[in-house]
Amino acid sequence: xxxxxxxxxxxxVFFSVMHCExxxxxxxxxxxxxxxxxxxxxxxxxxxxxxxGVIESINPKTLPSDLATVELGNSTLxxxxxxxxxxxxxxxxNGNHWTTATVMETPADWALHGVxxxxxxxMAGFTTVRDAGAWPGFPDVALMKAIxxxxxxxPRVFPAGHYITITGGHCDVTGFAPGIMELGPKQGVADGxxxxxxxxxYQAKHGVKVIKVCATAGVFSKGTSPGAQQYSDEELVTxxxxxxxxxxxxxxxxxxxxxxxAAVKAGVASIEHGSMLTKEIIQxxxxxxxxxxxxxxxxxxxxxxxxxxxxxxxxxxxxPYVEKSFAMAVSEGVNIALGSDAGVxxxxxxxxxxxxxxxxGMTALHALQTSTVNAADLLGVTxxxxxxxxxxxxxxxxxxxxxxDIRLVENVQFVMKDGDIIKQP
Numbered sequence: 001x002x003x004x005x006x007x008x009x010x011x012x013v014f015f016s017v018m019h020c021e022x023x024x025x026x027x028x029x030x031x032x033x034x035x036x037x038x039x040x041x042x043x044x045x046x047x048x049x050x051x052x053g054v055i056e057s058i059n060p061k062t063l064p065s066d067l068a069t070v071e072l073g074n075s076t077l078x079x080x081x082x083x084x085x086x087x088x089x090x091x092x093x094n095g096n097h098w099t100t101a102t103v104m105e106t107p108a109d110w111a112l113h114g115v116x117x118x119x120x121x122x123m124a125g126f127t128t129v130r131d132a133g134a135w136p137g138f139p140d141v142a143l144m145k146a147i148x149x150x151x152x153x154x155p156r157v158f159p160a161g162h163y164i165t166i167t168g169g170h171c172d173v174t175g176f177a178p179g180i181m182e183l184g185p186k187q188g189v190a191d192g193x194x195x196x197x198x199x200x201x202y203q204a205k206h207g208v209k210v211i212k213v214c215a216t217a218g219v220f221s222k223g224t225s226p227g228a229q230q231y232s233d234e235e236l237v238t239x240x241x242x243x244x245x246x247x248x249x250x251x252x253x254x255x256x257x258x259x260x261x262a263a264v265k266a267g268v269a270s271i272e273h274g275s276m277l278t279k280e281i282i283q284x285x286x287x288x289x290x291x292x293x294x295x296x297x298x299x300x301x302x303x304x305x306x307x308x309x310x311x312x313x314x315x316x317x318x319x320p321y322v323e324k325s326f327a328m329a330v331s332e333g334v335n336i337a338l339g340s341d342a343g344v345x346x347x348x349x350x351x352x353x354x355x356x357x358x359x360x361g362m363t364a365l366h367a368l369q370t371s372t373v374n375a376a377d378l379l380g381v382t383x384x385x386x387x388x389x390x391x392x393x394x395x396x397x398x399x400x401x402x403x404x405d406i407r408l409v410e411n412v413q414f415v416m417k418d419g420d421i422i423k424q425p
Contacts, residue, residue: 025053025419028063031072031397034387037079037372040365040403046077050393053419057389070424072397072414078368079387080127080394080417081409082375083350085251085272085293085339088121088131088157089114089139092220092304092344099306102173103181107137114143117347118154123423124351125412127394128156128375128384132251132272132339133163133171133212136187141207153422158379160212160251161203162188164196164239169230170218170253193238200239204246211243213268215252216259219314220344226314227256227276236266249380251293255318257281264290270378272339275318277325282332291378292329293339297356299323301345323360330362337378338371351410364406393419 027050034046049057049064063069089110090101097104121129134140140159147154163171165188172189173181183189190199200211215236217228231239236252243250249269254260257276264271264284270291277292285292299322303312329336338357340350354367362370376385384392397414415423 025393026051026067027416027419027421028067028069029072029077029395029416030069031075031077033075033401034058034077035368035402037365037368037386042076042401042403048077048387048393048395050416050419053393055387055389055391055393058387070414070421072425075397075399075413076401076408077387077395077397078402078409079372079385079391080396080415081125081351081371082128082130082338082379082385083121083126083155083340083342083353083371084130084270084291084337084375084378085132085295085341086121086126086129086347086350087133087341087343088118088129088154088347089134089143090343091117099175099308102135103176105135107135107139107142110135110137110139111142111146114139115146115152115154117343118143118147118152118157120346120348121342121350122153122155122417123415124348125396125409125415126155126350127396127415127417128158128379130158130210130251130339130375130379131160132253132341133160136162136183138162138206138208144207144209155417158209159207160210161206161208162186162199163212163214163253164188164190164199164203165214166230167191169214170216170221171212171214172221174222193235196235196238197242200242200246200248204248208248211239211248211250212272213239213250213252213263215254215263215268216256218253218255219311219318222310225256226318227259229256229259229262231259231262233262233266236262236268240267249378264288270337273322274325274329276321277328279328279332282328282334285334286332289335291335291337291374293337294322294326294329294357295339295341295353296322296326296360297349297353298341298344300352300356301349304344326357326360330360330366335374335378336362336366336370337375338367351412354406354409358406364403367406368402368409393417
């Protein structure tokens with residue numbers, strides 16, 4: 001009887017350990033192929049051993065006997081995708097009051113949007129996103145924390161918190177009567193060096209992972225010139241210097257040439273949209289290693305319902321410049337990272353950014369690199385963006401070879417994050 005009890009005890013311990021392994025993200029993933037995104041080589045077959053959320057080995061001679069195997073058949077494994085310009089808590093695309101959402105909703109609403117939209121992006125294969133700004137109240141920071149502690153399912157989030165913008169500029173809430181939604185440095189609306197420093201310190205205090213500055217005017221805000229520089233050269237330098245003191249990179253929304261150049265010379269890590277690039281700007285970006293995040297799929301998306309006429313006019317004005325800038329950046333070899341601007345379109349459609357770049361002349365491999373190794377470099381992280389031993393077990397699988405048909409990534413069959421299976425055939 002005693003020996004039987006001892007045997008039962010050890011069996012319970014064994015199965016408890018096995019259950020714990022599964023919960024902690026430990027599997028053997030087997031597929032026909034795997035893509036090395038650094039050089040475009042296809043590795044066949046592909047057997048990836050994942051333990052505790054990290055890639056333990058690839059195609060080992062012997063496989064561990066304590067892990068379950070996920071069979072993906074004739075699929076190609078890729079690193080989890082990274083979107084470097086998304087608005088996970090914003091909903092410009094759906095609903096009939098997107099132009100007034102800032103005064104009709106609350107940070108709680110936006111955080112809940114983030115749960116839904118973040119889940120949509122994860123299911124589409126984006127295991128990491130850099131959020132490019134939220135409405136006041138830090139809903140994107142709250143979402144990041146909830147995902148990190150496992151309370152909700154979503155991609156890893158690098159939140160920008162509140163946009164840094166001039167009073168009345170793009171990223172300030174404009175168009176309402178005086179006294180309605182008037183914001184200040186704590187909400188990112190800052191003029192001059194002192195207010196800028198206060199705004200960035202307040203962002204850092206509340207846990208942002210990147211600073212987003214609106215260096216120029218924009219399309220989805222009032223005003224007739226979408227490219228006008230809004231912060232002075234000196235103010236842009238202050239933004240970068242103060243962010244750097246807190247270990248934060250700066251991403252700069254910038255459409256017009258003068259504002260782009262000023263932001264690049266100030267030392268921002270990336271230019272978002274970059275609608276009106278010039279040869280001189282491109283040379284400066286290459287010299288400094290500045291990234292270009294084109295958000296080019298927006299050119300293929302109809303504007304949301306009830307779009308104000310001033311936005312329609314500015315969008316039409318910028319279109320030829322946007323197309324020319326993208327072609328120039330690709331041909332000149334500027335650092336490029338994928339950014340979808342999800343939120344201005346359906347969040348799951350971030351996956352369409354790959355094809356949008358390829359149909360405009362980028363190779364399929366380059367497009368995949370923009371969302372993996374390039375994006376990881378821009379984020380400043382070394383634990384993702386490739387399928388290598390020691391990397392986070394963030395991966396996706398598609399049915400076929402994405403180098404031959406980039407649109408395969410629009411229908412990922414398998415998603416793993418942290419070694420946990422999110423989606424499978």
